[in-house]
Each structure stands twice: as structure tokens, then as C-alpha cells.
């Protein structure tokens with residue numbers, strides 16, 4: 001793929017003697033919506049942790065918009081346009097919702113008032129009314145929205161949403177999906193890691209499947225889901 005936004009080549013990761021990722025290649029276009037699926041323990045989070053810099057990969061290379069990310073800490077990658085959310089939201093517990101978003105706004109170093117920009121991010125996720133709340137006062141879906149606002153504050157080229165909808169009701173899943181669609185329509189490429197198949201198939205224009213630390217499929221969702229090896233993986237036949 002020429003002119004890829006994200007290029008991961010041969011990314012491998014071991015934990016002690018256990019290989020969690022076996023030389024995975026992945027490329028992503030600017031503005032693309034990619035679903036990353038696979039059974040529990042197949043290496044999805046490990047892979048995105050290697051992309052975001054939360055884990056140091058043992059092998060391979062990663063670049064964003066042509067710039068090598070290898071060896072850079074997560075905050076340096078974030079500054080280059082790579083934002084992520086975590087399976088378990090990680091707000092600063094003693095800071096208000098607004099202050100939680102001001103932190104990445106200040107970090108991103110954009111011009112203008114950090115408070116105004118943080119409010120704008122909260123409006124984007126429909127959380128402006130909760131600006132003065134503490135994280136502990138938020139519901140599960142509000143915590144997910146806050147997590148997204150903190151990612152949006154970095155004005156990312158690429159957002160990795162790691163199970164941003166886990167534990168939510170159907171209505172709440174639809175609300176988060178709508179947010180992600182809006183963010184994508186504004187130009188942000190999104191990698192969605194998700195076990196909620198209804199959500200990932202509604203969202204993704206391309207699906208990648210991991211099994212046991214290997215990429216076993218990559219393509220149009222309908223075709224990928226019809227593959228025998230993908231069905232086998234989900235039915236535990238692999």
C-alpha cells in the first residue's frame with residue numbers, strides 16, 4: 001500500500017519464553033476504519049500496545065505518516081498523531097472531567113485557550129454538562145466518552161479504540177459507535193478492537209483477524225467472516 005498512514009512490518013513480541021505476536025504486518029490508509037478481531041488472548045492488545053509504544057516490540061518496525069516510531073515512548077507517538085483508548089479507562093481520579101481533557105490539550109500544545117479546546121472536545125462526546133464532575137461520579141458510558149475526549153484532544157491522525165464499548169448496553173454501544181463515525185468522518189483513521197461483532201461489522205470497512213499471535217485474515221468484512229479458518233477460530237477449532 002503506497003502512502004500508508006500506519007505501516008507495521010514484522011512486529012513481534014515475547015513475554016519470557018512465550019511468543020504473543022509472530023511478525024505481524026499491517027498497513028492502514030489515512031481515514032480508514034479497521035476492525036481488529038480475534039479470540040481472547042490472540043494478541044490484539046499486545047499488537048496495539050506495540051504500535052502505541054506501551055510495549056516495546058522485540059522485532060519489527062512501525063511508522064506513522066512515514067516517520068519511524070521505533071523506540072519512541074507513548075507520549076512522543078501521541079504527539080505525532082497516534083492516540084488510543086484503553087480497555088479500562090484511566091482518567092486522573094482527582095481531576096475534574098474538564099481538567100482531565102485539558103491535560104492532553106496542553107500536551108498537544110495547540111494554539112488558543114486550552115480550556116476552550118477541552119470544552120470543545122467534551123462537546124464532541126456530549127459531555128460538556130459533566131465538565132465539573134469527578135471521574136468517580138461518572139457512569140461506565142460517560143467514562144468511555146471521557147476517554148474518547150482525552151484521545152480527541154490530541155487531534156490524532158490515528159485513534160486506536162481498544163474495546164471502547166465493553167460492558168455497555170445496546171443503546172450505549174450505538175452512542176459510542178456514532179461518536180466514532182463522526183470522528184472518522186472528520187478524517188481520523190480508527191482501529192477498533194472489539195468483541196461486540198454487531199458493532200465492529202457496522203463500523204469497519206476492513207477486518208483483520210488475529211489467532212494465536214498471527215494475522216490470519218485481512219480484507220472486506222463480509223468475505224473475511226465467511227472464511228473457514230475465521231469460523232474455526234471462533235468455534236475453537238484451531
Ligand SMILES: Nc1ncnc2c1ncn2[C@@H]1O[C@H](COP(=O)(O)OP(=O)(O)OP(=O)(O)O)[C@@H](O)[C@H]1O
Pocket residue numbers: 015020038039040041042043044045046047
Ligand atoms: N504483560 C504480559 N505478560 C505476560 N503475558 C502477557 C502480557 N500481556 C499479554 N500477555 C499474553 O499474551 C497473549 C496475548 O494477549 P493479548 O492481551 O494481546 O490478547 P487479546 O487478543 O488482546 O485478548 P482479549 O481479547 O482477551 O483482550 C495472551 O496469552 C496473554 O496472556
